[in-house]
Amino acid sequence: MRFYLDHAATTPLRPEAREAWLAASDVVGNASSTHGAGQDARRLLEDSRERIAEVLGSDPIEVVLTSGGTESINTALRGLWTSRAADADTVVLPDGEHHATMDTVAALASDGAAVRAVALSGTGRIEPEIFRAALPGAALATALVANNEVGTVNDAPALSAAAAHSGVPLHLDAVAALGHVPLSFRELRGDAAAGAGLVAMSVAGHKIGAPVGVGALVVARTAKMVPLLHGGAQQRGLRAGTQDVPGAAAFAAALSAAEDEREAEAARLRALRDRLISGIRSAVPLARLLGDPVDRLPGNAHFLFPGAVGESLLFLLDVAGVAASTGSACQAGVAEPSHVVMAMGGSEQDARSVLRFTLGRTSTDADVDAVLTAIADAYARASGSRTAQRS
Numbered sequence: 001m002r003f004y005l006d007h008a009a010t011t012p013l014r015p016e017a018r019e020a021w022l023a024a025s026d027v028v029g030n031a032s033s034t035h036g037a038g039q040d041a042r043r044l045l046e047d048s049r050e051r052i053a054e055v056l057g058s059d060p061i062e063v064v065l066t067s068g069g070t071e072s073i074n075t076a077l078r079g080l081w082t083s084r085a086a087d088a089d090t091v092v093l094p095d096g097e098h099h100a101t102m103d104t105v106a107a108l109a110s111d112g113a114a115v116r117a118v119a120l121s122g123t124g125r126i127e128p129e130i131f132r133a134a135l136p137g138a139a140l141a142t143a144l145v146a147n148n149e150v151g152t153v154n155d156a157p158a159l160s161a162a163a164a165h166s167g168v169p170l171h172l173d174a175v176a177a178l179g180h181v182p183l184s185f186r187e188l189r190g191d192a193a194a195g196a197g198l199v200a201m202s203v204a205g206h207k208i209g210a211p212v213g214v215g216a217l218v219v220a221r222t223a224k225m226v227p228l229l230h231g232g233a234q235q236r237g238l239r240a241g242t243q244d245v246p247g248a249a250a251f252a253a254a255l256s257a258a259e260d261e262r263e264a265e266a267a268r269l270r271a272l273r274d275r276l277i278s279g280i281r282s283a284v285p286l287a288r289l290l291g292d293p294v295d296r297l298p299g300n301a302h303f304l305f306p307g308a309v310g311e312s313l314l315f316l317l318d319v320a321g322v323a324a325s326t327g328s329a330c331q332a333g334v335a336e337p338s339h340v341v342m343a344m345g346g347s348e349q350d351a352r353s354v355l356r357f358t359l360g361r362t363s364t365d366a367d368v369d370a371v372l373t374a375i376a377d378a379y380a381r382a383s384g385s386r387t388a389q390r391s
């Protein structure tokens with residue numbers, strides 16, 4: 001048996017998304033063509049965009065479809081920075097962001113951007129007051145709605161209000177939060193002046209049961225953003241290229257279904273997760289839950305296992321059929337210490353001794369039981385293997 005507890009890395013395809021993708025894949029036509037076939041594709045595309053916009057609390061025209069979170073984030077950050085006022089070149093970057101954000105900002109820094117860091121709290125939270133203090137005079141700011149590693153949910157309304165107050169355009173990375181916490185672009189934006197406050201928000205379909213390869217960047221009509229891709233005039237000229245109609249249809253279907261179930265599913269996952277947390281604490285008394293104990297994603301349990309190497313635990317659990325993660329999947333191939341755990345004040349050793357379990361739509365009690373059956377032995381062996389390596 002295989003037990004999948006890595007829903008933060010990617011999620012199983014939802015049946016609604018598969019059906020919508022298959023039905024749309026039979027529609028032949030480029031949505032930009034003016035003939036009847038093209039118009040059929042166009043109708044399906046725009047209907048999907050409307051459904052996506054409805055869930056995200058935006059106008060359909062604000063939804064720019066992309067290939068996923070990484071493209072959305074690159075488009076937003078480089079696009080906003082390139083269109084900045086001549087005298088503003090600073091990017092406000094909280095510690096512990098996803099690598100898609102960190103590495104894009106690093107690339108902007110090599111093009112001349114100044115970077116102003118914002119320290120995280122010990123629970124992985126971006127404190128609104130510290131964020132606010134970093135904003136004056138900045139060209140743009142970015143922040144996670146929820147941290148994808150430790151699961152801490154930030155006060156996005158407060159971060160957005162701070163940016164609006166300082167007249168700074170804000171991008172939110174909502175990839176990990178999508179489907180788990182309420183997200184309304186309109187409400188988060190409030191009555192911010194044109195070009196200030198929340199102007200862009202990134203999401204990805206594969207985190208909520210849509211296929212990999214589709215996502216969105218919500219871009220306020222008033223945002224000043226230079227496109228990353230050049231070519232056709234599709235999507236307000238912000239994302240050139242023939243649009244992926246089946247991808248959009250699948251994303252819309254998955255998102256609507258996830259939103260319909262969000263509250264009930266969050267309660268179910270919280271109960272499962274809390275059983276997982278208390279079970280791990282009983283099986284491994286030294287294990288410490290990281291992240292915010294209350295404001296955290298409903299399916300996230302992130303633990304520090306002192307003295308064990310996370311990669312060894314991961315391997316031993318995998319042998320027992322349990323799929324977990326040491327951090328963001330994008331980094332898991334490379335045995336790096338978690339930059340999030342270090343930003344929260346952990347040592348490099350701590351940052352190598354963490355494991356993330358994330359639950360989702362298909363998770364059941366059997367998944368929790370599988371972890372609880374295997375974890376004590378895996379911990380004993382992983383902490384022993386570390387001692388053995390040292391001697």
Ligand SMILES: Cc1ncc(COP(=O)(O)O)c(C=O)c1O
Binds near residue numbers: 144175
């Ligand atoms: C918070 C966050 N941002 C961005 C990304 C990148 O998204 P994608 O994998 O769709 O490119 C991820 C993926 O793990 C994520 O968790």
